[in-house]
Amino acid sequence: MKQAQGYKTIMEKWVELQQGYELEDSMRKLEVKDICDLYEIWCFIKVKNIVQDVMKELGKDA
Structure with missing residues (x-):
């Protein structure tokens, strides 16, 4: 074959x-996650993206 x-x-x-x-x-x-944990993860990702965007604007790739 x-x-x-x-x-x-x-x-x-x-x-x-x-x-x-x-x-x-x-x-x-x-598993089912607690909404507080999911919100904390979401906030972390949003802050990371904001910092990354600011660093790019300053010419310093993160």
């Missing part, structure tokens, strides 16, 4: 399918 035409495509699709199943299993294992 390894030498048959189309084997590579079949294997690539099989790997994609397996990864999809693994991702789905991982998503089921995700």
